[in-house]
Amino acid sequence: MGRDYFLDKDALVDKQGNIYFVFTNYNPPGYLFAYLKYVYTSRGLWKGYERVLPYYGVKRLIKLPQRFDYEPCYGVTYPVVYLSEVKEHLRPEEGLEKIVRESPKDKATEALIDFIYAHEIDARNAGVTGSLLLGIAHENSDVDLVIYGDKSSEDFLHSFPGFQRDDDWILETSRNYGLSLEVAKRLYNNKTRGIYKGVKFSVLFVNEKPRRYCEMVCRQAGEIETKGTIYGDVKALYYPSSAVLQAEKEYEVISFEGIFSSVMYGARKVSVKGALMQCNDKEVIVVGDRRVGGYVTPDM
Numbered sequence: 001m002g003r004d005y006f007l008d009k010d011a012l013v014d015k016q017g018n019i020y021f022v023f024t025n026y027n028p029p030g031y032l033f034a035y036l037k038y039v040y041t042s043r044g045l046w047k048g049y050e051r052v053l054p055y056y057g058v059k060r061l062i063k064l065p066q067r068f069d070y071e072p073c074y075g076v077t078y079p080v081v082y083l084s085e086v087k088e089h090l091r092p093e094e095g096l097e098k099i100v101r102e103s104p105k106d107k108a109t110e111a112l113i114d115f116i117y118a119h120e121i122d123a124r125n126a127g128v129t130g131s132l133l134l135g136i137a138h139e140n141s142d143v144d145l146v147i148y149g150d151k152s153s154e155d156f157l158h159s160f161p162g163f164q165r166d167d168d169w170i171l172e173t174s175r176n177y178g179l180s181l182e183v184a185k186r187l188y189n190n191k192t193r194g195i196y197k198g199v200k201f202s203v204l205f206v207n208e209k210p211r212r213y214c215e216m217v218c219r220q221a222g223e224i225e226t227k228g229t230i231y232g233d234v235k236a237l238y239y240p241s242s243a244v245l246q247a248e249k250e251y252e253v254i255s256f257e258g259i260f261s262s263v264m265y266g267a268r269k270v271s272v273k274g275a276l277m278q279c280n281d282k283e284v285i286v287v288g289d290r291r292v293g294g295y296v297t298p299d300m
């Protein structure tokens with residue numbers, strides 16, 4: 001039997017057949033933080049499904065045709081799905097188990113299975129999300145590999161030499177986020193995305209434990225732009241990313257823009273812009289606020 005709780009990167013199918021993805025490990029009673037990604041039109045490339053979120057990023061996400069609710073604990077508005085509307089819960093670990101067991105013969109899944117064995121990934125701490133999890137992949141689909149847990153995530157980063165560089169990601173990130181090509185190149189990490197045997201891969205890291213909802217209560221305190229040294233452990237790899245910034249004072253940085261997670265992992269000089277929040281007894285800079293936007297970029 002699969003786990004009965006929800007984690008980041010899980011997929012949901014509602015009663016109308018729309019497909020959503022969960023993006024946190026903390027969810028309020030009665031509903032989930034999740035964004036709409038696919039709707040069935042019979043004309044879509046993904047076995048009749050079409051993507052309604054073709055590119056990631058908070059500015060695109062807030063335009064989705066789905067329900068958004070204000071969260072009083074965090075002082076922001078999130079896309080949500082009510083549990084009463086969920087028809088099916090798809091778990092990445094079960095999706096990977098099925099692929100490994102059945103060994104389907106298509107380009108993406110063959111590359112995935114080869115990658116797992118070649119790099120000695122423990123399938124018990126891994127999963128697959130995206131179109132492969134949903135069973136709607138097409139011949140040119142990407143592979144979205146999920147690694148669960150602190151140790152497995154850091155072991156992978158420390159042992160994997162890296163993919164062949166995906167120049168398309170750099171160009172798309174530059175256009176999608178309005179960044180220069182030079183900044184996009186500095187954000188790119190070939191250990192978390194790239195090309196393997198002709199297939200595009202992304203590696204996503206997920207805390208395998210659910211978190212308690214409303215651990216922090218936050219209020220908005222304006223916006224901030226500053227420089228300093230960021231220190232991030234494995235929590236920087238998860239979504240939303242979290243790290244400590246030492247600037248004129250100490251802040252916690254929480255990023256809802258996944259492109260900045262690699263920059264937040266480790267220690268380096270950075271420039272940061274975001275919404276300033278007062279959360280419990282600490283100051284937090286939120287990157288990806290719908291009003292402020294923001295960034296975490298490495299300084300030269």
